[in-house]
Amino acid sequence: MTSKPHPAHYTIRELAERFDVTSRTLRYYEQEGLLSPKREGAKRLYSQADKARLELILRGKRVGFSLEDIKDMLDVELLNAGSNRDGLEKSIARFEERIGVLKRQRADIDKAITELSNGKRWLEERLADREPPEDLKRRARAFEALAQARLTQWETGVGD
Amino acid sequence: MTSKPHPAHYTIRELAERFDVTSRTLRYYEQEGLLSPKREGAKRLYSQADKARLELILRGKRVGFSLEDIKDMLDVELLNAGSNRDGLEKSIARFEERIGVLKRQRADIDKAITELSNGKRWLEERLADREPPEDLKRRARAFEALAQARLTQWETGVGD
DNA sequence: AGACAAGTTGACGTGAACGTCAACGTAAAT
DNA sequence: ATTTACGTTGACGTTCACGTCAACTTGTCT
Missing domain, CATH: 1.10.287 (Helix Hairpins)
Incomplete structure (x- = not known):
């Protein structure tokens, strides 16, 4: 159980190369609120969760969703934290639409x-x-x- | 057999409304060489073939191809008119790729x-x-x- | 210490696919 | 004859999703 399957966090280049995007892209996604990696000083550290989100983002893009759409889908947790019953039903409807x-x-x-x-x-x-x-x-x-x-x-x- | 199934040609608005695009879009497609309707004076007349092409264009777009890609695919006849064996094989390869x-x-x-x-x-x-x-x-x-x-x-x- | 790689934040540039607007022509309706 | 509707061609503006470049900091190797 002391095996180290993955690094637990990645630098911006590592992630960029792995998914064949540029670092600029990752910063842009962050700027648009799609990613929010931790910082070590000024440098970004991407966790496994960030990596997972990126994968979802990129697939979303490949199937034709805009970044804003994707943000909405990924932020669904936040959306329904703010709103209750009503918001939930709206979210569900949007999912069905997509x-x-x-x-x-x-x-x-x-x-x-x-x-x-x-x-x-x-x-x-x-x-x-x-x-x-x-x-x-x-x-x-x-x-x-x-x-x-x-x-x-x-x-x-x-x-x- | 004297029935009139379809108008044989459409005005730009008719076609635009039918496919839910603007006339600007149709002119743009023409400018990019994707469509080439006949003219009656200055006005564009879209034939059934033009309509068929437009349908293909729009589906191409919906599945994520660029207009240039689509043009290439639709122009395959012309492409292979210019080139023979070699061009044909290349075209086939491109089709497989797509x-x-x-x-x-x-x-x-x-x-x-x-x-x-x-x-x-x-x-x-x-x-x-x-x-x-x-x-x-x-x-x-x-x-x-x-x-x-x-x-x-x-x-x-x-x-x- | 110096060099070098890798990171950072602005700020500006870019290509695709149209939107928008101005200025004009034309054909039918009033 | 004038309005109305629809068409035309430029020409410029816009949005998205980044690319590119400059100026700078930070860590690492030699």
Whole structure:
């Protein structure tokens, strides 16, 4: 049990390199209230908890949340410390909203993957039966036509 | 067969409203080479194909691609008109890369959904057994601890 | 002591993706 | 003929999320 699994705290560079961001970024996050590392004199010391928060922050970013959004989500504890019943319900509603956003986004991504896979297949076919450029031109329009066809299908659900 | 399923072309406002963007946005996309509607005099006329492209553009944006990325993807036909074998393979590689990005992003989203669902559940529990604020404070730390625990697990895979 | 790396705080700069505003054209309605 | 609605092209402003640079302190190695 005397093993030392992790350093217990990191310098700004260590954390920055580990997560492939710059130190400027970490200071900026602190300035925006997303991180609040301890200080040893003037120097910042990042704890495991800070590291965990950073991971959440970065994932939040990757999935498209703004820093302000992320701050709200991470500060949920503080938010509901200040407010009671009413604030709690509001917080819950916001969480549900975010979850909804993510689910829609997931659907978008699935569609995009399909598009790109189709595009890739199209390219691969071009590569396979390398035809004369004249024919290529004619076939090129098939791509847009395809996209349009897909769109037209959804359209029935959207209403015209 | 004399039915008129859709207008065949749209004004800038019609398209903007339908997709909930401003006309400025559409002009900007044109300026950046993402759209190229016909002109009737000075006015823009958007065809079905333009509409289809716009849909693709907007989804591309929603899943996090930059306009330049999107342009590249949509212009793939032109790209490979200029280049032959070599260009084709490069294009295919780029498509694969983008697909990879999206898949990673989808994984991120799934994780984020899990996080938020946990956060929501935590809030709901708070709401259910409304405890005295003192106890609340102690429990509040559970949230970060939880995040940290999850992080620690991954850590084994990342290496220290 | 001197050099050097790594940290700090301002302050200003930057790129993407538009917003906003001015000045103007055009087409239909009153 | 004038208003109203909608369109056009610049040109400049704005927000976010940092990048960059200067001037400085602090610790460490030689």
